[in-house]
Amino acid sequence: MYLYNSLSHKKELFQPNSPDVVKMYTCGPTVYHFAHIGNLRTYIMEDVLEKALRYQGYNVLRVMNITDVGHLASDADTGEDKMLKGAKRENKSVMEIAKFYTDAFFADCEKLNIKRPDVVEPATGCIPEFIAIVQGLLDRGFAYVAGGNVYFDTSRLDKYYVFNDHDEDDLAVGVREGVEEDTNKRNKNDFVLWFTKSKFEDQALKWDSPWGVGYPGWHIECSGISMKHLGEDLDIHAGGIDNAFPHHTNEIAQSESYLGHKWCNYWFHVHHLNTDTGKMSKSKGEFLTVSLLESKGYDPMAYRLFCLQSHYRRNLVFSWENLDNATQAYEKLIAKIATLNPGSDVDEEALAALKERFNNALNGDLNTSLAITAVYDVLKAKCSDATKLAALADFDTVLSLNLISAGETLRKKQEQECLASADPEIDALVQQRTDAKKAKDFATADRIRDELKARGIEIIDTPQGSKWRKV
Numbered sequence: 074m075y076l077y078n079s080l081s082h083k084k085e086l087f088q089p090n091s092p093d094v095v096k097m098y099t100c101g102p103t104v105y106h107f108a109h110i111g112n113l114r115t116y117i118m119e120d121v122l123e124k125a126l127r128y129q130g131y132n133v134l135r136v137m138n139i140t141d142v143g144h145l146a147s148d149a150d151t152g153e154d155k156m157l158k159g160a161k162r163e164n165k166s167v168m169e170i171a172k173f174y175t176d177a178f179f180a181d182c183e184k185l186n187i188k189r190p191d192v193v194e195p196a197t198g199c200i201p202e203f204i205a206i207v208q209g210l211l212d213r214g215f216a217y218v219a220g221g222n223v224y225f226d227t228s229r230l231d232k233y234y235v236f237n238d239h240d241e242d243d244l245a246v247g248v249r250e251g252v253e254e255d256t257n258k259r260n261k262n263d264f265v266l267w268f269t270k271s272k273f274e275d276q277a278l279k280w281d282s283p284w285g286v287g288y289p290g291w292h293i294e295c296s297g298i299s300m301k302h303l304g305e306d307l308d309i310h311a312g313g314i315d316n317a318f319p320h321h322t323n324e325i326a327q328s329e330s331y332l333g334h335k336w337c338n339y340w341f342h343v344h345h346l347n348t349d350t351g352k353m354s355k356s357k358g359e360f361l362t363v364s365l366l367e368s369k370g371y372d373p374m375a376y377r378l379f380c381l382q383s384h385y386r387r388n389l390v391f392s393w394e395n396l397d398n399a400t401q402a403y404e405k406l407i408a409k410i411a412t413l414n415p416g417s418d419v420d421e422e423a424l425a426a427l428k429e430r431f432n433n434a435l436n437g438d439l440n441t442s443l444a445i446t447a448v449y450d451v452l453k454a455k456c457s458d459a460t461k462l463a464a465l466a467d468f469d470t471v472l473s474l475n476l477i478s479a480g481e482t483l484r485k486k487q488e489q490e491c492l493a494s495a496d497p498e499i500d501a502l503v504q505q506r507t508d509a510k511k512a513k514d515f516a517t518a519d520r521i522r523d524e525l526k527a528r529g530i531e532i533i534d535t536p537q538g539s540k541w542r543k544v
């Protein structure tokens with residue numbers, strides 16, 4: 074599989090360090106609020122990547138953190154802890170907030186058929202591991218204590234901006250607009266590994282450490298949790314593009330300085346879901362959730378299809394119109410699948426050709442929009458319905474759009490509706506249409522269909538012949 078690697082700015086042939094397992098790490102949610110559908114775009118695309126690797130025969134071990142401490146209001150080191158803000162907003166304890174929104178996150182993932190990673194680890198469960206890394210960085214001279222906090226010393230690195238050749242002044246933490254300068258820092262880009270001093274004295278969760286009672290910085294948690302479960306090297310690290318700087322940049326700085334060697338080979342960044350007013354963002358307060366889509370009558374699968382229709386390295390613009398289009402496309406797709414007759418034979422050669430097309434789409438930097446085209450190609454292919462169903466079931470191990478189960482559910486529903494609306498006169502007209510079609514008298518067949526439609530009757534062509542229902 075060729076994957077775009079943000080580190081090299083190129084598509085590269087994916088080769089894991091070990092043939093036995095692909096070690097994959099993904100940044101998890103900060104659980105102070107519901108995940109918005111932008112966050113979930115990132116999780117959907119990471120889910121597809123994991124499933125595509127499994128589809129290609131790799132054994133994947135995927136680890137994800139839950140950020141329940143240390144993520145401050147800004148992605149740099151300033152402001153209040155987001156968890157504490159959430160707890161105050163809802164008059165609950167930080168741990169109550171964390172539990173509620175972690176459960177809500179996984180409930181949303183389930184609705185979107187996003188598989189739960191093999192290991193899910195809350196940051197608050199790994200404090201001793203973080204302390205060990207911070208101590209190791211101090212011992213190796215990559216960190217210093219100032220004003221009660223422990224900072225990473227970015228001046229010790231040959232190259233800090235690994236993803237982009239940013240102008241140091243443009244992006245330097247501490248000089249960006251709205252970010253207060255931290256006078257303890259020796260260099261503008263230095264970041265906090267461990268806090269004991271904060272303006273926000275009411276920080277709820279604190280732990281003892283060699284540097285005093287405090288709490289970890291946000292970046293250290295992903296390095297620590299990854300090393301705890303995946304060891305000293307990593308094949309793929311994934312996250313949203315906004316995490317490339319400073320979060321992932323800092324993860325690399327501290328992990329490689331601590332380990333003394335390269336840490337992660339491939340960086341997979343999903344671009345943003347935007348609205349017409351800009352990036353959808355949790356901290357802005359107003360955002361769209363899966364529950365909101367459902368309350369408006371949308372099927373979460375339509376949103377998943379909407380995401381799959383575009384490439385993960387392009388910004389995606391959300392609008393209700395775009396979601397309506399995806400909904401129509403999904404409904405049409407399922408209606409078509411519902412007409413396929415499973416009772417025929419599978420043509421293995423034709424199936425292999427269809428699978429190859431799908432696999433090629435995945436191989437081209439996870440081109441999910443081409444993978445969706447491969448689904449339409451199946452429906453148009455000249456092969457038995459059983460072959461089509463076998464191909465769709467195979468593709469859906471990656472796409473997870475419920476192609477087979479939703480098709481079956483629709484077919485059964487339509488059959489029941491047809492039974493419930495039995496009427497000999499209509500039966501006779503439907504039979505006349507079938508006879509006309511057999512005789513290739515399509516003008517008559519179409520006329521009967523239109524007449525029935527005008528009376529509120531829809532003809533459904535099923536594997537067992539034409540049926541009808543009232544609409």
Ligand code: AMP
Pocket residue numbers: 100101102103104111112113114115140312313314315316343344345346347352353354355
């Ligand atoms: P958070 O819960 O804020 O830590 O973010 C969870 C994940 O969602 C991270 O990987 C972010 O990079 C990603 N993310 C945040 N906003 C968006 C967006 N508008 N579109 C896509 N991904 C996003």
Ligand code: ZN
Pocket residue numbers: 099100101295312320
């Ligand atoms: Zn992370």
